[in-house]
Amino acid sequence: MNTTDNEKKRVPKRIVLFVGICLAILSASLIKKDVEYSSFENRTMQFFRWPDVNSVLSGEWFEVFETYNLDQVIGRDLLVEINTHILRALGKRQIDRITACDDDTLLIISYDFPQPARVGDPFTENVLIPLKDATASYGGQFYYMNIYPRDVYFWNSFPYHKDETVDDYHAANDEDMRDLNGKGILSVDTYGITEEHSDEYLFFKSDHHYTYKGAYYSYLKLLDVINANNPDKEPLSFPEWEKMDHFRPEGKFWGSLVSHLGDPGYKNTDFLEYALPKDYPDEYTRYEFGEPSDMPLIRQDETTEYGFFMNGDYGNTVVKTNRPDRPSILIIGKSCTDALEVMAVYDFNEMHSIDPRMFENNITAYTEYIKNAKCDYVVVQDIFEME
Amino acid sequence: MLFSSYTFIIIFLPLLIIAYYIIPEKLRNALLLAASLAFYAWGGPSYLLVMLGSILINYVSGLAVDGLSERPSAKRWAVILTVVLNLSLLGYYKYTDFFIENINWITGLDIPLRHIILPLGISFYTFQGMSYVFDISRGKGKVLKNPLRLALYISFFPQLIAGPIVRYETIAPQLEHRNVDTAVLNDAIFRFVRGLTKKVLLANMIGEYAGICFAEGAGSLTLVSSWAGAIAYTLQIYFDFSGYSDMAIGLGAIFGFSFPENFDHPYCAQSITEFWRRWHISLGTWFRDYVYIPLGGNRKGKLRQFLNIIVVWFLTGFWHGASWNFVIWGLYYALILVLEKSVILKYKEKIPVFFRHIYTIILIVIGFVIFNSPSLSFSSSYISRMFDLTYGRSTWASELIHIFREYGVVILAGCIFSTPVADRILSLIKEKTSASSYEVIKSVIMTVLFLACFMRLVVSSYNPFIYFRF
Known part of the structure; x- marks a missing residue:
């Protein structure tokens, strides 16, 4: 593998930017105290679980780990809120299977009649x-x-x-x-x-x-x-x-x-x-x-x-x-x-x-x-x- | 591990990039191999052994084929044995239940199904392994004495799960020697984020509607909703698959590998023949070089060529999944390709471009209905509903309003971005601005798209507790 001297001097700025964003999200999420319960979502959030042989072999631990990271990510509620505002601005009334009617009634109807x-x-x-x-x-x-x-x-x-x-x-x-x-x-x-x-x-x-x-x-x-x-x-x-x-x-x-x-x-x-x-x-x-x-x-x-x-x-x-x-x-x-x-x-x-x-x-x-x-x-x- | 997961994007990838560029160059292949095995094992470590078995089969086969290079007959048998072993592995995991179902259906027996779980990416890495042995056999690549290098070729994580199928002769030199170029690196991460955007912002959002239509049952669909659902699925599968390929190509480039392109704006094609030159290119060329041409290609007369096309497309369909739907889907394309080669393409120039596009798109959309249907009866009901001019006529208008309002923006974006418009806009910006401004603009675009994807990734896990039933 050759890397020329000239290339060594130049920094791939876009990769550095990408890695920087990822590491900033990761470290901020790790430093932040874990949330136990979200009143916004009306549910208990995933806590960190150490792996054991059974949960690793069955693949369960990996799912828990992904859920834990997403549940505890920094700014989670804000991101959900921004997403909703963007979708609304694009004219969507149906978000995650819920339709908002003109009179603010919320319905669980995707399209077809129940x-x-x-x-x-x-x-x-x-x-x-x-x-x-x-x-x-x-x-x-x-x-x-x-x-x-x-x-x-x-x-x-x-x-x-x-x-x-x-x-x-x-x-x-x-x-x-x-x-x-x-x-x-x-x-x-x-x-x-x-x-x-x-x-x-x-x-x-x-x-x-x-x-x-x-x-x-x-x-x-x-x-x-x-x-x-x-x-x-x-x-x-x-x-x-x-x-x-x-x-x-x-x-x-x-x-x-x-x-x-x-x-x-x-x-x-x-x-x-x-x-x-x-x-x-x-x-x-x-x-x-x-x-x-x-x-x-x-x-x-x-x-x-x-x-x-x-x-x-x-x-x-x-x-x-x-x-x-x-x-x-x-x-x-x-x-x-x-x-x-x-x-x-x-x-x-x-x-x-x-x-x-x-x-x-x-x-x-x-x-x-x-x-x-x-x-x-x-x-x-x-x-x-x-x- | 999925590319569009938090674990991959926020933890695995940045840490691997840092590690890769910190360690000495001679250790980089070992790092990539370790990372690839960890990537594959993540989520279901038990199937790692299957992949390692596949690597072992092809490693030994490669040595045998190379050692028998002076004895053509023995070499031929060694290649055949390799194919049998590879296809047996693939057949066992992918097709056992399919064969049992059909044996039961034909004989009236009641052999219990095995419910074997399909190891992730087995169709892809099996084909890559066979490509290695074929290329050694044809003298198009050097045999790998170092098994770790072969393991890296077969298991390299960017293309492991969904391609592109990288043929050995393409990548062999890069396993030994890679140039790292700053400009390529910057483009590589942009390519990765572009692929992520296709997957997360377009495929997933368009797929919501396709999912509804295909889950409804064809009986409740009207002409409007059936076409809209089929078009939505056609866009979804393109952005999903080509997005994955973009991510794979970008990731490969980050680590110094140059993968072949897998898509070339296939929905801009003016015939089905052209479409298949632009769609899943790596699979098409694999079948062309390793099946179609060895069968005689177009060198043995028209009839034999058509037969070869049918064989290749039967195998292509069957490769996609263990179901008659996929076989019918493959044969559907075989039929169209035979018709095009024998009749339609002769008159191609006389047909206005617009109608050529319409003809191609309609056939592609119908093809994907067959592809995405859970059964043959579902696909036939779905397709008949697409041409039913009476059913639910009074609701067509309200359905159109619903579709436009809820999915219009993403479907329209999908239609626009399935053409080369994004590349043309970037080229235009490049022409009109200085090199440094262009790079800044690309970085801004990348950041915005990446943050939007990240937001959607987080939102996808938004899972409030609710019990819908009373």
């Missing part, structure tokens, strides 16, 4: 029918609850929406529900009642959940369907609200979709509502996975922000109110049923809830639970992680 494909035959045959049979084995009633999808609700705000697809969606959904009914599964479809009240504040703009009021109307629909299917029983009726309030929590309420948008300049107009029905039972016992718990029924703690509306995610809660004249209910679902559970405590003597994310992941665990609890009504809203 398809109502959840209640397919495999799900019905492998999940719903075994649960229905378990419920029927002791004379209980089984319901499948379909909560109005937020993306459909806001479809007309979507800048690239196609009008006819909403009707297509409804038609497909109606067909789904008819199929279920044909297989002996009762369904609770919240479309009608949600549309009736569509001028109210039913869904957050910045978050993928419905509001407390959205949950309330869904719950009313559930009661309607139960009453209609049990004309010989005392009708269930939810009372007037005793107290209803709303507030913006302390700090920023980063709705889940705002975090994804990566835009700290997003003007968040959402607020949280909570409510208490009249004559809400004040004597009760609460159990978490069978163990007594002293947690309140409604968490009126304004610092919990997100958890307040949803009332928290728990794997298996039972609330007993010692009113034997009232029926019992088991609600299986994820965060959206959390709010329904709070309301169900008013109408039902026993309220059981299962969140599949924190429960056993096999059908037998559910059928066994149903047979043991013997609730009058079993309602499944979401259980899709189960194989």
Whole structure:
């Protein structure tokens, strides 16, 4: 390898510049204290992990190392923010699968309309029918609850929406529900009642959940369907609200979709509502996975922000109110049923809830639970992680 | 390790450059070899042994072929054995499940699939290894007695994962002797950043839309979205692959190696024949020199030439992946090339340039739909949707607005930068400014592009916790 004297004297400035930038980024990132949690991203950041034989051979350590470096890079939040501003300046509304509508509603729609494909035959045959049979084995009633999808609700705000697809969606959904009914599964479809009240504040703009009021109307629909299917029983009726309030929590309420948008300049107009029905039972016992718990029924703690509306995610809660004249209910679902559970405590003597994310992941665990609890009504809203 | 990763750009590359130019020249090959092995082992060290096995096969084969140079028949058998060994290694890792699937399909058997993980870059380094033995056999390069030097040729990290496929005769002298020129070094880092820009700013961003279209399922696509998705993929694959080649060529030059060009603005071609002279040039010349010409090329009559074209393109397709889609893709080009050579090119001059471009681009876009489809049925549905003048007609306008608004800028940038416009702008600046100003401008461009790429790299890891389902 020859290097001429003349070339040795000349410095390749551009390489020096490149190496200099890289080393500056590297050293600044190394000197900076590692960030443990990012409120901007709503997640724990990757910490440094020393390699061991297994993690190296499996390749896992290398991924962790890359993630660690990117999570802890100097100026990370600023770079994300600049990127968002540039994309917005270029006219993009969709960033990382989130579309910002004109009214600041954020939608998880890339382009095509969401398809109502959840209640397919495999799900019905492998999940719903075994649960229905378990419920029927002791004379209980089984319901499948379909909560109005937020993306459909806001479809007309979507800048690239196609009008006819909403009707297509409804038609497909109606067909789904008819199929279920044909297989002996009762369904609770919240479309009608949600549309009736569509001028109210039913869904957050910045978050993928419905509001407390959205949950309330869904719950009313559930009661309607139960009453209609049990004309010989005392009708269930939810009372007037005793107290209803709303507030913006302390700090920023980063709705889940705002975090994804990566835009700290997003003007968040959402607020949280909570409510208490009249004559809400004040004597009760609460159990978490069978163990007594002293947690309140409604968490009126304004610092919990997100958890307040949803009332928290728990794997298996039972609330007993010692009113034997009232029926019992088991609600299986994820965060959206959390709010329904709070309301169900008013109408039902026993309220059981299962969140599949924190429960056993096999059908037998559910059928066994149903047979043991013997609730009058079993309602499944979401259980899709189960194989 | 990927070129577009933090570990490579911010840690590996700058430290290697510093180390390379600090240590004595006689240790530089050893450093590059160590770095290349570390580069390959990073992320999945178990497959390092496969590559080392490939190096060993070709090292021993090279010595054998060289030793048998006076005995042509024995040498020929040694070359055949080398090909069999190399292709067996490639076949085992890349094609085992493909063959099992087809045997099961034909015979009705139920032989379980092996689910063998494909070692990174095996298609490339296998071809480089064979190139070494072929060139020794043809007397176009000296046999390497030092196994470390052969290991460096086969495993050199810039071209290890995705080419260009550097033939031994091209690089043999550089393994012993390299000139380091300041101007070349400055251009080399610019070339690397240009490649990084193509990959990170163009390919990845255009690829977002292509990804949506090809993930949707062809049934939901309309004429508008199917064409837009296919064009987006055509641009994505060009910027991805040519960006990688630019980075490889730039990196090679940083360490004194001169790699051949792999792309020459292929979408400016006016025929498919010309397109393949401009696209993945190193693979094309490899097949031309080591398969097409030994089969007789165009020297044994038209019919034999067409047969040779079909064989070469069958192999080219199969080299790209273990799926019938790739085979069909290869044969699709074989058919077009045969048609061009027998009919179309005769009338080429009579067809206006604009229509020649349109003809070529349409065939390329359709070709990449076949290439990127997960199955033959998907590609046929996708292509039929591209010509369906009725489906979803009422939504065409809103789809166009969506595409233009969300991806218009990057797709337009992709179309512009797939032509030589960037080079022409740089040439213009060079003409109009002094040499020192030109260098400063290039440095500024490089810095801005590099920081933009770095920003996108960081953003790609932006991963807020969210559960989308209720």
